[in-house]
Amino acid sequence: MKSLKFIIVLLHACCIHGNIEERLEKLETDMVNLKEHVHHQDVLINHLNNVILSQNEQNGGNGTTRGRRSFLQSSMAAFTVLMDHVILAQPANTPLVFNRVITNLGIAYNSHTGKFTAPQDGVYLFSYSMHVNRIGQSFLQLVRNGVQIVGSVTESTNDYGDTQGGSTAVIDLFAGDQVWVEVFYDENDRLEGKYGGTSFTGALLA
Missing domain, CATH: 2.60.120.40 (Jelly Rolls)
Incomplete structure (x- = not known):
């Protein structure tokens, strides 16, 4: 009887361990997908910010190296x-x-x-x-x-x-x-x- 209880407890522990591993794998996958999504948004935001900066500096007409660099980054x-x-x-x-x-x-x-x-x-x-x-x-x-x-x-x-x-x-x-x-x-x-x-x-x- 004790052996049977031990086997049941062991099987239960294995099931719990398996579920934890599956959850960890899912969390890792979700984290990779989230990082990729954030990078995607960062690229678009960076482009829009550079366009705005370039337009502001062009309107200012200063013709500086910084302005030319910003225009290059935006375009x-x-x-x-x-x-x-x-x-x-x-x-x-x-x-x-x-x-x-x-x-x-x-x-x-x-x-x-x-x-x-x-x-x-x-x-x-x-x-x-x-x-x-x-x-x-x-x-x-x-x-x-x-x-x-x-x-x-x-x-x-x-x-x-x-x-x-x-x-x-x-x-x-x-x-x-x-x-x-x-x-x-x-x-x-x-x-x-x-x-x-x-x-x-x-x-x-x-």
């Missing part, structure tokens, strides 16, 4: 980011996070999620490159709001091999659209980021 979005580490077995259809920011004019690229959010309607240029070494391969694609725009495949067939690949696209975006790079096939994938060869760049053209 453009441009970024270049790198990956500074090796990635193995990146899950398919999840954004690659390029964590080393070189340029992020307009703060439209999110280094926590790997996504670029368009601050305004316009035509944008995007380009990514990937460095694969040793025995490995990489299947990457540039996506807009989850839909593939362009893709590329790079493969290294020996331990001393180094290959470089990538793709470029010009895309018409609306404010709030998101663009990122992701793996679309994840068998034996390997990305080398230590030498600056794996990067992501984007800019507003018009």
Whole structure:
């Protein structure tokens, strides 16, 4: 009888532990989604603030460097980011996070999620490159709001091999659209980021 009670208590504890783990996972997912939503709003607010500042300074007619800089920030979005580490077995259809920011004019690229959010309607240029070494391969694609725009495949067939690949696209975006790079096939994938060869760049053209 005591053994039976112990088993019942143990099963009950396991169920509680399982429920707690599920809740924690849900909270982590909600937190990531919330951070992404906040960043999205920050990009749009930053753009509107820069537009207002630029207009005020232009109306003042001071022609200062600060005024020109504010106008540039309000009328453009441009970024270049790198990956500074090796990635193995990146899950398919999840954004690659390029964590080393070189340029992020307009703060439209999110280094926590790997996504670029368009601050305004316009035509944008995007380009990514990937460095694969040793025995490995990489299947990457540039996506807009989850839909593939362009893709590329790079493969290294020996331990001393180094290959470089990538793709470029010009895309018409609306404010709030998101663009990122992701793996679309994840068998034996390997990305080398230590030498600056794996990067992501984007800019507003018009």
